[in-house]
Amino acid sequence: NSLADVYFPRLIVPFCGHIKGGIKLGKKVLVMGIIDLNPESFAISLTCGDSEDPPAHIAIELKVLLQNPCTSGERGEEQSEIPYFPFIPDQPFRVEILCEHPCFRVFVDGHQLFDFYHCIQTLSAIETIKINGDLQITKLG
Structure with a gap:
C-alpha cells in the first residue's frame, strides 16, 4: 500500500481522483492540506x-x-459524534481513512476521530475520492 497505488494528476479543489484497484481491507487513503483562512465547510x-x-x-x-x-x-441519517474538533482555519491537517472490517476508521493528525461502518460491501467498487470546499490539498496518497 504505497503512494504509487494512487494516481492523482493535479491537487486542485474541487478535486476528483481515481483510486487504483479500489478500496480493500488494510488500504489507507491519506489527505493532507491546509484549511482556508475564512472557511465555511x-x-x-x-x-x-x-x-x-x-x-x-x-x-x-x-x-x-x-x-x-x-x-x-x-450515510443517510447516520452521523458520528466526535470527541473534539480538529480543524483550525489557516492550519494544516492530515486525514487518514483506513479500511478495516467492519468499518472505516478516520484519523485526524494521528488521533482517531470516529469509525464508520461499511454500507457498500464490494469494497473494490469504491474507486473515487472527491474533495471540495474551503481547503487546499498539499498531498494525497
Whole structure:
C-alpha cells in the first residue's frame, strides 16, 4: 500500500481522483492540506465512481462545517459524534481513512476521530475520492 497505488494528476479543489484497484481491507487513503483562512465547510468523500447524474454511491463522507464547528460521517441519517474538533482555519491537517472490517476508521493528525461502518460491501467498487470546499490539498496518497 504505497503512494504509487494512487494516481492523482493535479491537487486542485474541487478535486476528483481515481483510486487504483479500489478500496480493500488494510488500504489507507491519506489527505493532507491546509484549511482556508475564512472557511465555511469542506467534504472528503469516497465514492463508487465519479458519476454526477445520477450521483455516485457514497461509501463514506467526512463533512466539516467550520462556521459552526461540527464534523460528521454521513450515510443517510447516520452521523458520528466526535470527541473534539480538529480543524483550525489557516492550519494544516492530515486525514487518514483506513479500511478495516467492519468499518472505516478516520484519523485526524494521528488521533482517531470516529469509525464508520461499511454500507457498500464490494469494497473494490469504491474507486473515487472527491474533495471540495474551503481547503487546499498539499498531498494525497
